[in-house]
Amino acid sequence: MVKNSNSLLAISKSIALYITLFIFLVPFIIVVMNSFKATQHFIESPFSLPKSLNFSNYVDAFQSMNFMQGIFNSLLLTVGSIIVIVFFSAMTAYLFARFKWRINKILFFTILSSMALPFQVLMIPLVILYGEMDLLNMRPTLMFMYVGFGLPLGVFTFHGFIKGIPYELEEAAFMEGSSRLRTFFVVVFPLLKPVMVTLIILEVLIIWNDYLLASLILQSPELRTLPLSVFNFFSSYSVDYAPLMAGLLMAMIPVLILYLVLQKHIIQGITDGALK
Amino acid sequence: MRQNKKLKNIGIFLLFGGPTLIIFSAVIVIPFIFGLYLTFTNWSVATGDSTFVGLSNYFEVFTDKDFLTSFWFTIKYVIACLIFANLIAFFIALALTSKINGQGLLRTGFFTPNLIGGIVLGYLWQTLFSQVLPYLGDQYGWGIFEKSWLGDPDKAFWALVVASVWQLVGYLVIIYMAGFASVPKEVIEASSIDGANYFQILRKIILPLTIPSIIICFFLTITRAFLAYDINLSLTDGGPYNSTEMVSYHIVQKAFLSNDYGAGQAQAIVLFMAVALIAITQTYILKKREVEA
Numbered sequence: 027m028v029k030n031s032n033s034l035l036a037i038s039k040s041i042a043l044y045i046t047l048f049i050f051l052v053p054f055i056i057v058v059m060n061s062f063k064a065t066q067h068f069i070e071s072p073f074s075l076p077k078s079l080n081f082s083n084y085v086d087a088f089q090s091m092n093f094m095q096g097i098f099n100s101l102l103l104t105v106g107s108i109i110v111i112v113f114f115s116a117m118t119a120y121l122f123a124r125f126k127w128r129i130n131k132i133l134f135f136t137i138l139s140s141m142a143l144p145f146q147v148l149m150i151p152l153v154i155l156y157g158e159m160d161l162l163n164m165r166p167t168l169m170f171m172y173v174g175f176g177l178p179l180g181v182f183t184f185h186g187f188i189k190g191i192p193y194e195l196e197e198a199a200f201m202e203g204s205s206r207l208r209t210f211f212v213v214v215f216p217l218l219k220p221v222m223v224t225l226i227i228l229e230v231l232i233i234w235n236d237y238l239l240a241s242l243i244l245q246s247p248e249l250r251t252l253p254l255s256v257f258n259f260f261s262s263y264s265v266d267y268a269p270l271m272a273g274l275l276m277a278m279i280p281v282l283i284l285y286l287v288l289q290k291h292i293i294q295g296i297t298d299g300a301l302k
Numbered sequence: 303m304r305q306n307k308k309l310k311n312i313g314i315f316l317l318f319g320g321p322t323l324i325i326f327s328a329v330i331v332i333p334f335i336f337g338l339y340l341t342f343t344n345w346s347v348a349t350g351d352s353t354f355v356g357l358s359n360y361f362e363v364f365t366d367k368d369f370l371t372s373f374w375f376t377i378k379y380v381i382a383c384l385i386f387a388n389l390i391a392f393f394i395a396l397a398l399t400s401k402i403n404g405q406g407l408l409r410t411g412f413f414t415p416n417l418i419g420g421i422v423l424g425y426l427w428q429t430l431f432s433q434v435l436p437y438l439g440d441q442y443g444w445g446i447f448e449k450s451w452l453g454d455p456d457k458a459f460w461a462l463v464v465a466s467v468w469q470l471v472g473y474l475v476i477i478y479m480a481g482f483a484s485v486p487k488e489v490i491e492a493s494s495i496d497g498a499n500y501f502q503i504l505r506k507i508i509l510p511l512t513i514p515s516i517i518i519c520f521f522l523t524i525t526r527a528f529l530a531y532d533i534n535l536s537l538t539d540g541g542p543y544n545s546t547e548m549v550s551y552h553i554v555q556k557a558f559l560s561n562d563y564g565a566g567q568a569q570a571i572v573l574f575m576a577v578a579l580i581a582i583t584q585t586y587i588l589k590k591r592e593v594e595a
Binding site: 047068071072073114121129140142143148153174175181253257267274 | 311314315317318319321322323325326328329330331332333334336337340345394397398400401402403404408409410411412413414415416417418419420421422425426427428429430433434437468471472473476477480525529531532535536550553554557558563566567570571573574577578
């Protein structure tokens with residue numbers, strides 16, 4: 027009897043959860059369904075299934091958003107910045123973890139505290155300073171800033187992990203005459219893989235989805251990242267909903283694919299990232 | 303020999319720390335200091351002049367009616383997000399923590415809205431609020447949806463809350479689940495043997511033991527909601543009639559459209575102080591209620 031009521035509770039819990047999930051996913055379902063319809067059909071009956079799989083909205087959005095350009099720029103900036111973040115922050119974290127000099131402690135503390143600063147406090151000075159140097163509207167400038175904003179999280183993440191790696195491993199390498207830099211890259215760096223995955227995931231989500239900084243730095247249409255293309259597409263198309271929805275989906279697809287592939291790591295990464 | 307060692311250490315410091323410190327200074331330290339300086343001037347890009355104006359930018363923050371309105375609006379938005387996102391996430395996580403078929407799938411599903419950036423998310427909900435929900439109102443006579451929420455100041459507020467909560471919940475669910483996982487099963491079993499019912503267990507055992515997770519979730523919700531910009535821009539664009547302008551939106555307008563850099567920066571600093579103060583206070587208050595299992 028007890029068991030019975032327990033399983034009944036479990037079943038009703040499951041059902042409630044799946045219904046809640048369905049409600050959560052309804053916005054996606056609506057967008058997918060209507061991205062295959064004509065705008066008129068969408069306005070008249072947004073809940074009906076599309077009559078056929080018509081990809082013309084996608085073609086339309088692909089061209090009007092200049093999708094290839096957007097995805098190219100986003101990829102370039104995301105991948106480029108993250109590679110630099112990983113290398114530089116790992117090296118600095120190593121410096122701070124292995125050499126307990128006073129200056130290192132002060133710098134580590136300064137870098138950590140900077141993580142409390144909201145972007146809004148830095149955006150105006152950044153635009154003025156880099157504007158005075160005529161460095162706005164260039165991809166390398168934006169990448170440089172993404173690196174600057176990403177380094178503290180990297181240093182923090184790697185520092186905690188490196189502290190846990192036994193020093194003996196490195197000593198053995200030094201005995202064989204390996205230099206400090208070589209030892210770091212051959213012995214320590216490969217061990218960082220698990221936290222590296224966490225860091226990369228968090229940074230991908232931040233940089234790939236960034237709108238505000240990118241919009242302040244980049245003006246030329248050919249430099250637009252995906253969020254900027256979407257913004258521009260919506261501001262100029264505004265009433266033609268069907269291609270807009272196709273455009274939204276196309277903008278989501280890259281991250282959704284990444285999510286499906288790396289699901290477990292992403293959830294783990296988010297948990298670790300938040301709990302720190 | 304000692305000289306040598308010192309030189310070697312300087313070499314290591316520059317090699318391992320140099321690149322990071324240069325970039326960190328150029329993107330964060332120098333802009334932050336320059337930003338503070340900026341709040342005491344009336345910097346103008348056009349003329350390049352910058353007269354020292356003392357504290358007047360800060361006085362202006364508290365006399366700028368639009369800023370105060372946006373600040374109050376943001377506070378209400380933060381509170382609404384805080385309550386709804388955490389309540390929903392707490393109960394979803396609670397249900398998910400027991401043995402459920404497809405736990406992983408459910409968690410993955412709830413988290414999905416977190417992957418999309420604020421711009422895409424805002425436009426998605428703009429389409430829903432302006433087209434799909436009014437259709438429902440029309441078809442079934444549901445008065446609440448009859449007109450687009452985005453055309454009415456009060457409802458546009460709730461539109462922002464709904465879209466933001468939708469995104470936040472999945473994130474918070476993951477953190478709450480991690481918290482529930484750390485509540486020892488023996489304690490729950492012992493108290494249920496002692497005759498405690500489910501709600502007593504929830505209130506007296508689970509809740510106090512998950513305070514660390516609650517602190518993190520509150521902190522995340524407060525900071526994210528306070529600083530929200532993208533969703534404000536894409537979902538309501540501050541409208542209707544500037545009724546949904548949040549602080550970040552106001553600052554961006556002030557600085558980059560009105561070219562009022564000094565005042566904009568002073569507002570950004572005030573925003574930072576407010577977020578820090580509120581986030582730290584809530585952590586402090588909740589920490590006192592923390593207990594060990």
